[in-house]
Amino acid sequence: MTVLERLSLNQATVSRLSVPEAAELCARHEIPAIGLWREPVARAGLPAAAAAVRAAGLSVSSLCRGGFFTHADPAARAAAVADNKAAIAEAAALGTDTLVLVSGGLVPGSRDLGLARRMIADAIAELVPVAQASGVRLGIEALHPVFAADRCVITRLGEALDLALAFPADAVGVVVDTYHVWWDASVLSDIARAGERIVSYQVCDWILPLPADTLLGRGHVGDGHIDFPPITAAVAAAGYTGPIEVEIFNEAIWAAPPDETAETVRKRFPLAF
Amino acid sequence: MTVLERLSLNQATVSRLSVPEAAELCARHEIPAIGLWREPVARAGLPAAAAAVRAAGLSVSSLCRGGFFTHADPAARAAAVADNKAAIAEAAALGTDTLVLVSGGLVPGSRDLGLARRMIADAIAELVPVAQASGVRLGIEALHPVFAADRCVITRLGEALDLALAFPADAVGVVVDTYHVWWDASVLSDIARAGERIVSYQVCDWILPLPADTLLGRGHVGDGHIDFPPITAAVAAAGYTGPIEVEIFNEAIWAAPPDETAETVRKRFPLAF
Numbered sequence: 395m396t397v398l399e400r401l402s403l404n405q406a407t408v409s410r411l412s413v414p415e416a417a418e419l420c421a422r423h424e425i426p427a428i429g430l431w432r433e434p435v436a437r438a439g440l441p442a443a444a445a446a447v448r449a450a451g452l453s454v455s456s457l458c459r460g461g462f463f464t465h466a467d468p469a470a471r472a473a474a475v476a477d478n479k480a481a482i483a484e485a486a487a488l489g490t491d492t493l494v495l496v497s498g499g500l501v502p503g504s505r506d507l508g509l510a511r512r513m514i515a516d517a518i519a520e521l522v523p524v525a526q527a528s529g530v531r532l533g534i535e536a537l538h539p540v541f542a543a544d545r546c547v548i549t550r551l552g553e554a555l556d557l558a559l560a561f562p563a564d565a566v567g568v569v570v571d572t573y574h575v576w577w578d579a580s581v582l583s584d585i586a587r588a589g590e591r592i593v594s595y596q597v598c599d600w601i602l603p604l605p606a607d608t609l610l611g612r613g614h615v616g617d618g619h620i621d622f623p624p625i626t627a628a629v630a631a632a633g634y635t636g637p638i639e640v641e642i643f644n645e646a647i648w649a650a651p652p653d654e655t656a657e658t659v660r661k662r663f664p665l666a667f
Numbered sequence: 668m669t670v671l672e673r674l675s676l677n678q679a680t681v682s683r684l685s686v687p688e689a690a691e692l693c694a695r696h697e698i699p700a701i702g703l704w705r706e707p708v709a710r711a712g713l714p715a716a717a718a719a720v721r722a723a724g725l726s727v728s729s730l731c732r733g734g735f736f737t738h739a740d741p742a743a744r745a746a747a748v749a750d751n752k753a754a755i756a757e758a759a760a761l762g763t764d765t766l767v768l769v770s771g772g773l774v775p776g777s778r779d780l781g782l783a784r785r786m787i788a789d790a791i792a793e794l795v796p797v798a799q800a801s802g803v804r805l806g807i808e809a810l811h812p813v814f815a816a817d818r819c820v821i822t823r824l825g826e827a828l829d830l831a832l833a834f835p836a837d838a839v840g841v842v843v844d845t846y847h848v849w850w851d852a853s854v855l856s857d858i859a860r861a862g863e864r865i866v867s868y869q870v871c872d873w874i875l876p877l878p879a880d881t882l883l884g885r886g887h888v889g890d891g892h893i894d895f896p897p898i899t900a901a902v903a904a905a906g907y908t909g910p911i912e913v914e915i916f917n918e919a920i921w922a923a924p925p926d927e928t929a930e931t932v933r934k935r936f937p938l939a940f
Contacts, residue, residue, distance in 0.1 A: 505894035511852070540813045542850035543892040544875055553852045577815035579784070579826045602817055606879045619816040621778035 397664050402427035402455035404596065404641035405434060407659065408652045413438040415652075417450035423656040427453045427637040429596075430488060432481060444488050454490035455637035456533065456569075456594050457481065463517035464498035464510045464547070471513065474498075475520050482521065486528040492593045493525070494533045494569050499544040510547040515557060522565040533593040534558050535569035538577075540608055551575045552584040558591050567593035570629055571641070572666075573600055573612055576620045585628040592634040597622060597666045598642045605645070612642045615662040622666040638666070670937050675700035675728035677869065677914035678707060680932065681925045686711040688925075690723035696929040700728045700910040702869075703761060705754060717761050727763035728910035729806065729842075729867050730754065736790035737771035737783045737820070744786065747771075748793050755794065759801040765866045766798070767806045767842055772817040783820040788830060795838040806866040807831050808842035811850075813881055824848045825857040831864050840866035843902055844914070845939075846873055846885055849893045858901040865907040870895060870939045871915040878918070885915045888935040895939040911939070 403425045405416045413434050420428050428447060435443040435457070447454055460478040465471045478493075485493045497514040500507065518532060525532050536554040537546035548554050554568045568591050575581045577600075585592070599618030604611040615622060626638075640659045647655055676698045678689045686707050693701050701720060708716040708730070720727055733751040738744045751766075758766045770787040773780065791805060798805050809827040810819035821827050827841045841864050848854045850873075858865070872891030877884040888895060899911075913932045920928055 500892055505892055507850070507852070507894065538812060539850040540811070540877070540881075543873060547850070549850050550852070577780070577812040577820070577822050579780070579823070600816060604813070604877075604881055608813075608877055608881070619773055619778055621780065 397667055398424070398660060399426060400638045401425050401660065401663050402429055402637035402639040403656065403659060404429035404458070404639040405431050406458065407640055407642045407647065408655055409648050411652055413443040414446040417446045417452055419652050419656050420452055421450040422653070423660055425656065425660065427455045429456045429458060429639045429641065430454055430490070431458045432484060435484065435488065440484055440487055447488070453637070454488050455639055456492040456494050457485040457488060457490050459494045459496050460532065461495040461546075462498045463514045464501045465513075466501050466503055471517065475517050478517070478521055479524050482524050482528050482530045485530045491530055492533050493530050494535055494594060496535055496537060497546050497548050499542065499547060507547050514548065515560065518557070518561060518566060522561050525565045526562070531564065531593045532566045533569040534566065535571060536574055538574045550578055550580070550584070551588065552578075552580055555584060555588050555591060563590060567591040569594040569596065570625070571596040571598075572620050572622060572625055573598045576600060576625065582624060582628045585625070585632050589632050592629060592632055593636075594639065595626075595629050595634055595636070596639040596641045597626075598640060610643045610645050612644050614642065614647070614658055615640070616665045626666050638663075670940055671697070671933060672699055673911045674698050674933065674936050675702050675910035675912040676929065676932060677702035677731070677912040678704050679731065680913055680915045680920065681928055682921050684925055686716040687719040690719045690725055692925050692929050693725055694723040695926070696933055698929065698933065700726045702729045702731060702912045702914065703727055703763070704731045705757060708757065708761065713757060713760055720761070726910070727761050728912055729765040729767050730758040730761055730763050732767045732769050732808075733805065734768035734819075735771045736787045737774045738786075739774050739776055744790065748790050751790070751794050752797050755797050755801050755803045758803045764803055765806050766803050767808055767867060769808055769810060770819050770821050772815065772820055780820050787821065788833065791830070791834060791839060795834050798838045799835070804837065804866045805839045806842040807839065808844060809847055811847040823851055823853070823857070824861070825853055828857060828861050828864060836863060840864040842867040842869060843898070844869040844871075845893050845895060845898055846871045849873060849898065855897060855901045858898070858905050862905050865902060865905055866909075867912065868899075868902050868907055868909070869912040869914045870899075871913060883916045883918050885917050887915065887920070887931055888913070889938045899939050911936075
């Protein structure tokens with residue numbers, strides 16, 4: 395298998411394209427897989443989105459995203475769990491076995507990290523039987539600590555893994571995203587420890603200066619400060635052989651012609667090895 | 668001892684004041700200690716700065732900062748070590764036993780976190796005998812991972828502690844700064860493990876949205892998302908009985924009248940307990 399056969403384009407990298415447009419872009423650039431997002435899938439319609447990626451001959455590496463489990467109101471928590479059950483069904487319908495979870499930040503009005511973390515564990519526990527019945531694994535993604543307050547209190551791969559290990563391996567795993575975990579002195583040992591729990595590997599670079607919207611400070615592989623090869627090697631040594639998604643949130647890249655972006659993604663991808 | 672007797676105003680919170688002005692501000696507001704920075708100390712002149720804080724009846728809780736050890740050029744690394752030796756002497760002359768270290772980001776032109784971390788360890792090893800001879804402890808500060816590339820590759824309290832433990836306890840300890848470590852699921856256990864190695868405890872809050880210059884996104888205690896009491900309790904349980912610095916980098920606070928800032932700092936400080 396060549397390196398480029400591992401490539402998957404996460405649709406967030408070309409966020410202005412519809413699912414059919416993104417699928418055709420991948421086919422045009424011989425990118426064999428795509429990571430989908432729920433919002434554009436909903437805009438296309440679930441059956442049409444599934445048909446578009448099938449028609450383009452792509453596999454679907456993951457669906458982004460479930461999660462956002464942390465709410466003060468029990469009804470809101472129940473609604474989040476219900477929405478995540480729907481996301482599991484969508485993942486299955488799209489033909490992917492991986493639903494990426496961004497678990498949620500502090501509970502509104504609270505500073506209690508432990509409370510937020512317990513809510514996440516409780517919600518995942520409710521989802522496990524549904525995931526197992528659907529053949530979909532939930533991928534807990536550790537987000538960079540800069541997002542701890544407002545998006546995800548799970549801030550390290552090791553923490554995501556400890557949570558995943560509380561559930562069966564066929565239901566819950568972890569997502570390794572270089573952008574979120576590169577800085578952690580324990581990341582290589584946590585990847586080794588994760589082993590078969592790794593359900594997704596995503597790459598994009600950490601660039602400086604950070605933009606005003608921190609969410610968008612991601613770059614093409616090679617444009618920033620991340621040392622990819624040791625991380626990629628650790629993920630391989632842990633036994634992960636699946637697709638590797640390039641997922642970049644960046645205003646300038648979003649504004650660029652998508653064919654140019656796809657070309658750069660392909661050209662830079664081997665630098666991650 | 669009342670809570671307010673533990674308060675120290677880090678001079679960075681009123682960054683537009685000279686050392687004598689900041690010292691008088693503390694005296695006026697019955698703040699018994701001050702944390703000094705090398706640049707304003709140099710502007711005042713070392714003997715004059717020391718005299719000003721003595722005249723105001725203050726103790727000096729720390730000198731900020733040494734560090735920035737990571738350079739590609741051996742001559743630049745040697746210059747950094749020499750500069751840190753000077754900082755140790757300044758700390759002793761100012762009557763504080765604590766020099767805070769911001770260790771440095773990636774080596775320019777390199778993505779190798781391990782290289783940067785080894786350079787930091789090597790530099791600290793060179794400083795240990797000087798610190799011991801001067802009665803000054805080096806406080807390794809873990810910075811928030813958002814600063815890993817450009818300011819400090821030591822991103823977690825546990826990592827700072829592991830490094831400190833490689834050196835004698837009378838020479839090297841750790842700084843606990845809520846802003847940098849609050850998000851970490853291991854922070855309370857790392858504080859317990861740190862015990863006597865804690866040489867400084869600093870508080871300020873994590874506020875959102877982040878400003879364009881991420882360095883300046885800090886708030887008064889209570890204005891943000893940090894749950895201070897469990898961290899303060901853990902620091903106390905670990906045996907730390909020293910001053911607690913309020914250190915806030917924030918353009919709006921810098922632009923506010925310093926007497927107003929000092930009043931707010933005093934008023935908010937008990938919320939950290």
